[in-house]
Amino acid sequence: MKLTNLILALCATLMMAAAADAQRGGGNRSLTLYSGLNFTGESVTIRSDVVNFQTINFNDRAQSIRVEGAGSWTLCHHANFRGVCHQFSDDVGNLNPFQLAGHVSSARMEYDAGTGGPGGPGSLDRPRNGIVLFEGHHYNGASVHIRHDNLNLMGRNFNDLARSVLIARGEAWEFCEHANYRGRCITLDDDTRNLGPYNMNDTVSSVRRVYDSGRPGGGYPGGGYGDGSLTLYSGPNFTGQSINIDRETYNLTRQGWNDRAMSLVVEGSGSWTICEDEGFGSPCRTVSGRVRNLDAFGLGNRVTSVRPEGYNDPGYYGPGGGYGPDGTLTLFAGPNFNGPSIVIDRETYNLTRQGWNDRAMSAIVNGYGEWTVCEDANFGTPCRTISGRVRNLNAYGLGNRISSVRPEGGGYYGPKSGVWR
Known part of the structure; x- marks a missing residue:
C-alpha cells in the first residue's frame, strides 16, 4: 500500500512538473499565423525560425498571430529578417498597427524566459545578440529587435519611443537622442528597466554597438561591423572575389569591378543606389541588406557606379557637416x-x-x-x-x-x- 501511494505521488509530481513546463513554453513553443483578423481564416504554425515564408506558402498573408509558450518571436517585412521588424510575446488580433498586416515574410524565435533557452536559466530574457527596445517600462509594450548600428530609428518606426531595453550578454550599446548619433548619448551594457533616470525616456533616435566580446574584430568602432559600407561579390550568393566600397564611386573601372558584381551586402543599416552606367546613369536600383543575385534587379554583371543614400543630407555628419564638393x-x-x-x-x-x-x-x-x-x-x-x-x-x-x-x-x-x- 505504501509503495502504491509512493508511485501515485511520484506520478502526480511529474504531471505537475509537465504542466508547469508546458505553461512556461518548455519544448512546446510555437507561433501560429492567420490569414484573417482576430485569428480567423487559414493558418500555419511554426516552431522554429523561417527565413522566407514562401517556403511555407504563407508569404505576405498573415493578419493576426497567436504566441504559444514563453519567450517571444520577431516578425519581419522581408525574407532573411530584413525590413520593418517587430517583436511579440503575446497574441495580436490585428497586425495593422505594426505595419505588418499582409506583409510578414520571415519570423524568428527569440528567447525562452527562465527555461534554459538562449537567454540561459533564470535570465532576463536577453536576446541572443543585439538589443530589444520596448515602448514601456519594465520591458512592456511594443518592441523592436536591433542587431546592427541604426542611425535613425524612424526607419524601424521606433523613433523617440523606447523606455526600457534588453541587451545581449557581453555587448555594450550607445543610445543617442538624435539621428546619426548626435546630441546627448549614453552607453549601457546591461538590461535597463527604465531609461528615465538617464533622461532618455521617449528620446532615443539612434543606436550603435560599442563593444561585443563575442565577435572577434567586430563591434564598433574599429571592426567594420555594420559600418554602412557596400561589399560586392563576383558570384551569386556572396561567392567569388569581393570588394568593399565605402564611398560614392562614379565608375568601378578604376577598381577593376566594372560589370563584375553578381551579389552584394550592404553592411549594417542604410541603403545604396547601384547603376548600370557610369556617373549613376540609369537604370538604377536602391538596395539594402543582402542581395543574393543581382539578376533579380536586372543588374547581374552590369553595375558600373554606386553611391550611399542619405550621406549628402544637410547636417548628416553633424553641425556644418556632410560631404563637401569632390576633392575637398x-x-x-x-x-x-x-x-x-x-x-x-x-x-x-x-x-x-x-x-x-x-x-x-x-x-x-x-x-x-x-x-x-x-x-x-x-x-x-x-x-x-x-x-x-x-x-x-x-x-x-x-x-x-x-x-x-x-x-x-x-x-x-x-x-x-x-x-x-
Missing part, C-alpha cells in the same frame, strides 16, 4: 565623423586661423584624390597622406594633432570632374 577634405572634431566639422578646399598652412588647430579626430576625402595632413604648421612632420574615410586619426598618430593640410595632385578637384584642375 572634411575634418570632424570627434571620431567616426561625429561632432562639429569643417570643409577645406585648399592648401592650409596653419589651421589656427580656422579655429581647427589640433581638433580633428576623423576625416573624409570627398570623391577621389588624396590629402596630406601634418602635425605641425607649414607641413611640418610627421605627415600622413590619406584618402577616403578615416574613422579615427589615432590610427595615423594624428588624433587632435593636425595643424596643416594640403591636397595632393596640384589643385582643387572640381565637382564630378574626374580630374584635378
Whole structure:
C-alpha cells in the first residue's frame, strides 16, 4: 500500500512538473499565423525560425498571430529578417498597427524566459545578440529587435519611443537622442528597466554597438561591423572575389569591378543606389541588406557606379557637416565623423586661423584624390597622406594633432570632374 501511494505521488509530481513546463513554453513553443483578423481564416504554425515564408506558402498573408509558450518571436517585412521588424510575446488580433498586416515574410524565435533557452536559466530574457527596445517600462509594450548600428530609428518606426531595453550578454550599446548619433548619448551594457533616470525616456533616435566580446574584430568602432559600407561579390550568393566600397564611386573601372558584381551586402543599416552606367546613369536600383543575385534587379554583371543614400543630407555628419564638393577634405572634431566639422578646399598652412588647430579626430576625402595632413604648421612632420574615410586619426598618430593640410595632385578637384584642375 505504501509503495502504491509512493508511485501515485511520484506520478502526480511529474504531471505537475509537465504542466508547469508546458505553461512556461518548455519544448512546446510555437507561433501560429492567420490569414484573417482576430485569428480567423487559414493558418500555419511554426516552431522554429523561417527565413522566407514562401517556403511555407504563407508569404505576405498573415493578419493576426497567436504566441504559444514563453519567450517571444520577431516578425519581419522581408525574407532573411530584413525590413520593418517587430517583436511579440503575446497574441495580436490585428497586425495593422505594426505595419505588418499582409506583409510578414520571415519570423524568428527569440528567447525562452527562465527555461534554459538562449537567454540561459533564470535570465532576463536577453536576446541572443543585439538589443530589444520596448515602448514601456519594465520591458512592456511594443518592441523592436536591433542587431546592427541604426542611425535613425524612424526607419524601424521606433523613433523617440523606447523606455526600457534588453541587451545581449557581453555587448555594450550607445543610445543617442538624435539621428546619426548626435546630441546627448549614453552607453549601457546591461538590461535597463527604465531609461528615465538617464533622461532618455521617449528620446532615443539612434543606436550603435560599442563593444561585443563575442565577435572577434567586430563591434564598433574599429571592426567594420555594420559600418554602412557596400561589399560586392563576383558570384551569386556572396561567392567569388569581393570588394568593399565605402564611398560614392562614379565608375568601378578604376577598381577593376566594372560589370563584375553578381551579389552584394550592404553592411549594417542604410541603403545604396547601384547603376548600370557610369556617373549613376540609369537604370538604377536602391538596395539594402543582402542581395543574393543581382539578376533579380536586372543588374547581374552590369553595375558600373554606386553611391550611399542619405550621406549628402544637410547636417548628416553633424553641425556644418556632410560631404563637401569632390576633392575637398572634411575634418570632424570627434571620431567616426561625429561632432562639429569643417570643409577645406585648399592648401592650409596653419589651421589656427580656422579655429581647427589640433581638433580633428576623423576625416573624409570627398570623391577621389588624396590629402596630406601634418602635425605641425607649414607641413611640418610627421605627415600622413590619406584618402577616403578615416574613422579615427589615432590610427595615423594624428588624433587632435593636425595643424596643416594640403591636397595632393596640384589643385582643387572640381565637382564630378574626374580630374584635378
